[in-house]
Amino acid sequence: MAIRGFGDLEAVVMDVLWSRSEPSTVRSVHDELASRRQIAYTTVMSTMDNLFRKGWLSRDKVGLAYQYLPIMSREEHSAKLMRTVFESGGDSELILNFFLEQMTDDDSAKLRHVLQRAVEGEPT
Structure with a gap:
């Protein structure tokens, strides 16, 4: 799969989701974003649905709402x-x-450290 960067709002939503260690609803993401900027609930909902359809998020229906999780970590x-x-x-x-x-x-020191571990066969 070819990987591309996110759009501006997609990146903001992914940052919120990556900062959490549990599934999140649109409401909880909206509430966090609305505390920092003016944004409509439907905009967040559309963005999260788009990220789901693009394969960046998984979702499970819990009660009446979907809960979303990133498919991969920020580092991946x-x-x-x-x-x-x-x-x-x-x-x-x-x-x-x-x-x-x-x-x-x-950064250079970190790269040397990771390369040395890879040469020695250590897990990351």
């Missing part, structure tokens, strides 16, 4: 986005080189 989604970049048809060595040039020292 980010990793799939990175993989998509390498499969984009550009020169993957150049892409990686440009990426590495933009890394902070902290």
